[in-house]
Amino acid sequence: MNILHLDLGKEMRGGQHQVLLLMRALDRLGFRQTLVARKGSPLVEEHGATPLGARLPSGFDIIHAHDSAAHTRALTSRLPLVVARRVAFPVKRGVLSQWKYGRATHFIAVSKFVAAELQRAGVDPSKITVIHDGVVLPAEPAKIPDHLKFGFIAATPEKPQHLFEEAAGRRGIIIDPARLPGDLEKIDALVYLSNSEGLGSGILLAMARGLPVIASNVGGIPEIVSDGETGFLVENNVDAIRDAIKRLGKDPARARAMGAAGRRWVAAHATDAIMADRTAAVYARLKGSS
Helix, strand or coil, rough: EEEEEEEEECCCHHHHHHHHHHHHHHHHHCEEEEEEECCCCCHHCCCCEEEEECCCCCCCCCCEECCCCHHHCCCCCCCCEEECCCCCCCCCCCCCHHHHHHHEEEEEECHHHHHHHHCCCCCCCCCHEECCCCCCCCCCCCCCCCCCCCEECCCCCCCCCCCCHHHHHEECCCCHHHHHHHHHHCCCCCEECCCCCCCCHHHHHHHHHCHHHHHHHCCCCCCCCCECCEEEEEECCCHHHHHHHHCCCHCHHHHHHHHCCCEEEEEEEHHHHHHHHHHHHHHHHHHHHC
């Protein structure tokens, strides 16, 4: 099967890394694939994607659009269209938006939370499949010391960094998202705060390393962080975050147990291979019905 992946993001963020990870895993399954991206984007300049021209290339069985702009651009094709939906905010209810979402053949929602938002917008549940982000599971877990260093992934305005800095103080380390997953080696626990989150691929990267997680109780995050088992879910206020950091910092044995439980969860539910297998099943259903 020949798949055209389309991603028109301007930067390298979680979604773009997921596209590359998915393509590598699908390649191992024998899929033929081409990635088309925005001219001048990191996907083109650094990762060898084909720059988007006036027309989409032909000769494919399915188009997989990985962001909203790609979804819009792909509507000019008559091929089966799979649309990845990663964001937590509601779908617009205008006439053009309803037409756009009605034209997609199938949606891959990154979480049940995101799937529910699509259904509220009128998308038939039979046209939605929930597939979590996938990550590569390191061969060995991280070793959690007695004195924990807490990290925060600085990213978008949805991530309230100021709350982390006030709550963690001198034990806090700010991580550049462009340097993931390597910079996770600098920390022993991840504090992932967000005002709006479809899922949180950074959380999965930390859990795969065996790091315990303190995360905002919003969006799709509770689907991957089990409160009290793989980490702590918190409200977005300094007192709640500081209390979770204090509880974890005072109990390194519990931190290690949480990290180990999170790594087991990722191995069972959210590796790159699992993501590719489930995506391939969506492609097969659409190809069989076309």
